[in-house]
Amino acid sequence: MSNPFVFVGENVALDFVNTEIMVRNQPRDLLASPADLHVWKSAAQVYHPELSTINFDDPVFQQAITLRGAIRRILKSVIKAESPPSSDMEILNHILAAGHLHLEATGVGQFSQRYIGKENGLLTLATVTATLLTQYDLSRLHQCKNERCILMFYDTTKSGTRRWCTPDCQNRARSIEHYQKRRGD
């Protein structure tokens, strides 16, 4: 099934935020309805198996959009080395409050912990965001260097030198730069 979504974030929280894109310099929201969220989930679980067990109930659609905005602003604050807006932290914490830490014995002398709770899709998105913020190297979190692009990604390259969402975006940015330089001459 073809869909408009992009999966370049290397992280489910980032790919969720990346459902807002720029098309010809205009912002476009790819999640316009609860149906879009279902399509995104089906497409996203191929890249992020942690989504395969969840379902987004239609009534949580608006909350999902609110959560997406909060995650974007928190991640942007990280990229800009600023403090995150406390109202956005509250949005995340409010959703996380619907779950709890669950400890499991996985073998003799072996345990694992999971965060579980009443799942309507939002809890998983909030949990993966919390994991990203606390257990990842946030110096590898970037917004695409193309100034006309708003996609975010986690750089998983060995060299840690990824700066663009896709090679296409890099090429577009370079040709715009080239054009502007030529016009300036």
Ligand SMILES: [Zn+2]
């Ligand atoms: Zn880009």
